[in-house]
Amino acid sequence: MPTIKLPEGGMDRIEYYHPYEYFDRKTLIGKKILDYTFKLQKIVRIKRKLPYDVFHKLYWGSTYWSLTRDSLQYVLDFTKQNKKALRSMKFTICSEEIYFQTILLNSEYIEKTVNDNLRYIDWSSGRYGSPAFLDITDYNKIKQSNKLFARKFHEKYSQELKKMLINKEFSNGI
Secondary structure, X not given: OOOOOOHHHHOHHHHOOOOOOOOOXXXXXXXXXXXXXXXXXXXXXXXXOOOOOOOOOOOOOOOOOOOOHHHHHHHHHHHHHOHHHHHXXXXXXXXXXXXXXXXXXXXXXXXXXXXXXXXEEOOOOXXXXXXXXXXXXXXXXXXXXXXXXXXOOOOOOOHHHHHHHHHHHHHOOO
């Protein structure tokens, strides 16, 4: 971090306080309070101290990942030994997209990390939402993707696709 894939490089997620634990953004009043809190911090120029004393560099990535037992144990051990690391993520937005990546990529696991979450996700079409709900038109793209998982399915839009995927896999003896 910062990354070109996020507004403000994603740094606003960790530089400002986001008290989502106390206010529900899905309610009108919660949204207004959270938006006001964020804007006020920018106006008054309140910024959190970034945890560079714990992490040499911050990283961001997908919240969908597959970890080996060793890498997950490393994250757990690191967290236990560095209480400040977990505390530094309090009041951030989408800390699960920063925490694991930052710990692993600041370690020897950087050499073993593959930047592929093995998920087929359609972020571009906007069909039925973002990410898109998958439907029958995604079948060939999914099959050609070499991904192990797919996101996201919907009861209404994805029934035919699910049937095709299940029938194809079982008819091949997989």
